[in-house]
Amino acid sequence: MLRFAVRRLLGAIAVLFAISVLVFLIFNVVPATNPAARIAGKNATPQLIKNVEKEWGFDKSLPEQYWTQMKLIFTGKATSYSLAHINIDKRILEGIPQTASLCIGAAIIWLAFGIFFGYISAIRAGGFIDRFVTVIALIGISMPVFWLASIFLYYLTYKIELFPASGYEPLSNPVEWAKHLILPWVCLAVLFAGFYSRVLRSSMLDVMNEDYVRTARAKGLSQRRVMLRHVLRNSLIPIVTLFGLDFGVLIGGGAIVTESLFQIEGVGYFVAEALNQQDFPSIMAVTIFGAFFIVLFNTIVDIAYAYLDPRIRLGTSAA
Amino acid sequence: MSATPETAPAPSGAGAGPLLAVENLRVGFATEDGRVQAVDGVNFELEPGEVLAIVGESGSGKSVTAQTIIGLTRSPNSHIEGSVRLSGDELTTKSERELQKVRGSKIAMIFQDPMTSLNPVYTVGKQIVEAIRAHDSSIGRSSAREQAVELLGAVGIPDAERRVNDYPHEFSGGMRQRAMIAMGLALEPSVLIADEPTTALDVTIQAQILHLIQDLNRSRGLATILITHDLGVVAEVADRVLVMYGGKVVEQGTLDDIFYDPQHPYTWGLLGSLTRLDQPRPHRLPQISGAPPSLLNLPKGCAFRPRCPHEFGKCKEVPGLDPRLPEDPNHRDRCWLEPEQKRKLREIEGRIGLEEPT
Ligand SMILES: Nc1ncnc2c1ncn2[C@@H]1O[C@H](COP(=O)(O)OP(=O)(O)OP(=O)(O)O)[C@@H](O)[C@H]1O
Ligand code: SF4
Ligand SMILES: [Mg+2]
Numbered sequence: 196m197l198r199f200a201v202r203r204l205l206g207a208i209a210v211l212f213a214i215s216v217l218v219f220l221i222f223n224v225v226p227a228t229n230p231a232a233r234i235a236g237k238n239a240t241p242q243l244i245k246n247v248e249k250e251w252g253f254d255k256s257l258p259e260q261y262w263t264q265m266k267l268i269f270t271g272k273a274t275s276y277s278l279a280h281i282n283i284d285k286r287i288l289e290g291i292p293q294t295a296s297l298c299i300g301a302a303i304i305w306l307a308f309g310i311f312f313g314y315i316s317a318i319r320a321g322g323f324i325d326r327f328v329t330v331i332a333l334i335g336i337s338m339p340v341f342w343l344a345s346i347f348l349y350y351l352t353y354k355i356e357l358f359p360a361s362g363y364e365p366l367s368n369p370v371e372w373a374k375h376l377i378l379p380w381v382c383l384a385v386l387f388a389g390f391y392s393r394v395l396r397s398s399m400l401d402v403m404n405e406d407y408v409r410t411a412r413a414k415g416l417s418q419r420r421v422m423l424r425h426v427l428r429n430s431l432i433p434i435v436t437l438f439g440l441d442f443g444v445l446i447g448g449g450a451i452v453t454e455s456l457f458q459i460e461g462v463g464y465f466v467a468e469a470l471n472q473q474d475f476p477s478i479m480a481v482t483i484f485g486a487f488f489i490v491l492f493n494t495i496v497d498i499a500y501a502y503l504d505p506r507i508r509l510g511t512s513a514a
Numbered sequence: 515m516s517a518t519p520e521t522a523p524a525p526s527g528a529g530a531g532p533l534l535a536v537e538n539l540r541v542g543f544a545t546e547d548g549r550v551q552a553v554d555g556v557n558f559e560l561e562p563g564e565v566l567a568i569v570g571e572s573g574s575g576k577s578v579t580a581q582t583i584i585g586l587t588r589s590p591n592s593h594i595e596g597s598v599r600l601s602g603d604e605l606t607t608k609s610e611r612e613l614q615k616v617r618g619s620k621i622a623m624i625f626q627d628p629m630t631s632l633n634p635v636y637t638v639g640k641q642i643v644e645a646i647r648a649h650d651s652s653i654g655r656s657s658a659r660e661q662a663v664e665l666l667g668a669v670g671i672p673d674a675e676r677r678v679n680d681y682p683h684e685f686s687g688g689m690r691q692r693a694m695i696a697m698g699l700a701l702e703p704s705v706l707i708a709d710e711p712t713t714a715l716d717v718t719i720q721a722q723i724l725h726l727i728q729d730l731n732r733s734r735g736l737a738t739i740l741i742t743h744d745l746g747v748v749a750e751v752a753d754r755v756l757v758m759y760g761g762k763v764v765e766q767g768t769l770d771d772i773f774y775d776p777q778h779p780y781t782w783g784l785l786g787s788l789t790r791l792d793q794p795r796p797h798r799l800p801q802i803s804g805a806p807p808s809l810l811n812l813p814k815g816c817a818f819r820p821r822c823p824h825e826f827g828k829c830k831e832v833p834g835l836d837p838r839l840p841e842d843p844n845h846r847d848r849c850w851l852e853p854e855q856k857r858k859l860r861e862i863e864g865r866i867g868l869e870e871p872t
Binding site for chain 1: 590610611615616618619622623625627631633634635644645648697698
């Protein structure tokens, strides 16, 4: 198991390296205009542009450029000129608690609801409850986040002042923290909950036809036990895959709309700012940061897989 | 302490009736294309220590018959009629919850494909423990585990103490089927239903599994229903045989009846396609020509008519499953031919078989 985990981690590092090269090439080689001028921002003096050119290594060969830029980003020395000269890495790090609070809370909600609804609609497949849940899930999936957020903001923070309108309170004050996050959590979770319930439902319907489920029934297990221990347990694998990807994307700054609308100044909020200003160093840093989380959670998924499915575990450790 | 339970429940308990009696069992499924009558009027009785074989081509309703006995075919789209009695106790009208008490504990079932019949994510031991504890939760985990080890040893798994912690994919096919049998035996059932238990296995392993089933049948008086499409398997272990075709029993009798005095042309065809090693030149006659009938659209009259080379006028009427040999009321078949005609027609190249249609 340990060897398996180490191998997966080494793989993840290789993938990250490849992604950083790719990001570097996309941002530096493809654009035709002077990259230093773009980094320096709109009203840059020629002197600033010169400095940027030197700082980001545009006067050197491509491999050296890559090295210089990665060094800037990974040592926390990259500055955003368009965004009030902030330190990019510092800004990202400051955003992590906000983003993590948002994503972890939302993930708990969407997993709980997704699995619950998926489960009850699978065990009642074709019946009234299943159809009802299906409609709810489809509504959830098709509701745009910005629309839902606007409705929430209008009715629940403005019309009835049930929740604070926006912002983020640190976890040191848990009540305020939760109060500020409930609406964003729900907004972010609705789509995923709907989607996960559909995926789980179809996965469970597949597993129900497996021979080992028939065996489980033939040995006299209760219907409930068959469903939980054999059907649900074996249906969770696709859910884990999805979750690794989705959660990685969100933690890596993917919750752009939710964070922007609720003024949660996390990583996603920063992404929105950077995109707005077309601030290329920030976008590059955030892309690599996001890729890091996506790869990280994929690796965690792989390891979770091995836990969920012993065939994988033994298959690789034997190799 | 010991894992071998001392209690030996008298199998046929109350009353003098048979251990298992299936009467006029009919199972239909509503499908998109119409109603499929998968099982149409099956009758048989089973006594302790007996092996009843059910044979027939694919789709003839063998598995549905077997699964219906323990209520596994119950579903919104199925329609079940007739009666299944275990020691006089009617099973078809039992609630799902009551049936769960019968499944595994009184009637155990093992399936064709041992590769897919065990859950890949739990160890073999855990799955046996689960079966034991499903019926008696007062048995602790560790004593259930000890019992699992003994059961695995009893069905011939070497080093059971260690292998009990293996996952199914660490077992070979034969070992998995042994594990399935061990799981089936865990609660000392009185009936074992084995649905093509050897079909997915290598020939040498097939023989081992069959002998295991036979042993258990003899040593424990385990009444066994053995489903197969392999008459070679039947010849080795069965006491009585049920030949199914298109959801109906077309012939039933003792092993000798079926092998030495078969009455139905379909049975002749099955026997003919068997490679007989006891003859100077091992050879087999051609398979029965044509395809098994569609259950959605069974031929009128005798269901075997389109494939039967001996068909004649009367065959347009449905033949009943009747005793047609005056000397043997328990040997029944569904063919209109006269017994003397049958004896003549079934002789091909010096053995029993079905001639090819001209
Ligand atoms: N749940 C179901 N819904 C609809 N039709 C079914 C269902 N289960 C079985 N059948 C049909 O019933 C018929 C008999 O199936 P069964 O599995 O009993 O055949 P079998 O004799 O066991 O064949 P095999 O040798 O292939 O296992 C088949 O035509 C099958 O398609
Ligand atoms: S009843 Fe007729 S068609 Fe059917 S098996 Fe006998 S001879 Fe053939
Ligand atoms: Mg079958």
